Amino acid sequence: MNRQIEGGGVTEAQWAASSWLQTLPRASATALFGDAQRLVVVSPHPDDEVLACGGLMALAHQSGLRVMVVSVTDGEACYPDQPAWSPERLRTARAAELDDALHCLGLSGAERISWHIGDGEVTANEAWIAAQLGAVLQRDDLVLAPWRFDGHPDHEAVARACLQACNECGADLKEYPVWGWHWLDPQAAPTAWASATRVALDDALLDRKRDAIQQFVTQTGAVEGLDCDPILPAAVLQRFERNYEVLIG
Template identity: 65%
Template sequence: MDVVARHIAGSGVSEAQWQACGWLDAVPVCEVATLLAGRSRLVVVSPHPDDEVLACGGLMAATQALGLPVVVMSVTDGEACYPGQSAWPPQRLRRARQQELTRALDCLGVSDGERHALHIDDGAVAGSEAALAMYLLTVLRADDLVLGPWRLDAHPDHEAVGRACALAAASRGCMLREYPVWGWHWLDPQDAPRAWASATRFPLSAPLMERKRAAIAQFSTQLGAVDGLECDPILPPSVVQRFERDYEVLIG
């Protein structure tokens, strides 16, 4: 469906507003094992290092625990997140964010899995969208489950990656589910039943949540837990709250 006025601004919709809307409680529940039935791998495609952990870190850890391999693909290195911050120029952020992802995947128990880093320029994925879809076709198998960002997530990189995932998954004939990241920030909860009519909730056990929280904590640059950062972090507590629920939501 088309969602109008998509933009990321301000502090966004609070977690309290999401919890009060009632829609989350009404979303159908499915176990991770059911989602993965008949699949041989989970392939998670992320616009920036941290998106995959925030949106589906619990699903990744659960998949590994069920004995299925997890393939993690980072489209960009997230190096453009703090423009104008002299202590954190793009080259330093490239290294730091990949290192943070390595530690996060270790927390989730998936550090030994297949990993791809495409190093497409942060903020410029749309210009490489066709090439990304072609690359995905070389990686995907028909019996994969692909998790990609929601195609209407409002961040241009997220939307471009989402479109590329949809094209490649359809061409390869594999299952696709989409995960919102910034959609939680800007979407009016009253519009969620229409925008996310095909949403499903996947419950996470206490041990999985512990792993996910530890993984999120590895993204020090995004949380602002680093020296020399003279601006607000990308992931203040109000944003992180949306990803600390004891379930994760996929669309499709």
């Protein structure tokens, strides 16, 4: 697989035309959560968790599960050539955006951990992250982590660390794609994501998730002083504004 994150990527129209995606097995929230006592969502950068599984996080809270959000980096390196948006400013801004997004999802009281690993430096800290997760995770957790072949080095390193920690403690693990939607050929998805399922989001929850996504203004470009294309243009956001979310595993 050529895991390159560049250009416009696969369009939402191409994914919408995928008969595999449209007939993907459905999993209820009850079946997904099973006997888990806590949902732990591990995110490489603030926004990945809300984009890929914000609806599931809200459903977990509604189901009575405790929710923990782990931010591995602060996402401060997304605009290296933008003087108005220095790493220092982005650290503060992206943390505040995540606060606002979680509030939209009814998750203001969720437990939060931030490790402040350098954005783009996750691979070098993979063993440390796995060890920290080992100290945090419990056997009755359901852990959501990035897809291990997502195409972004930070995502893939977090995925490997989560896999190691879950194997050691016995916690259940599911993976969520973020950039996989960008580069994966929909015709290859039935093989790459053979164990995938989809969880439906009702209209009210989808509206809340869309509101949550819009809180990431530095990523959508809804800020002054950004003299480049945003990380999350409309064509990318479409992948995360569907009335369902996809998990692998």
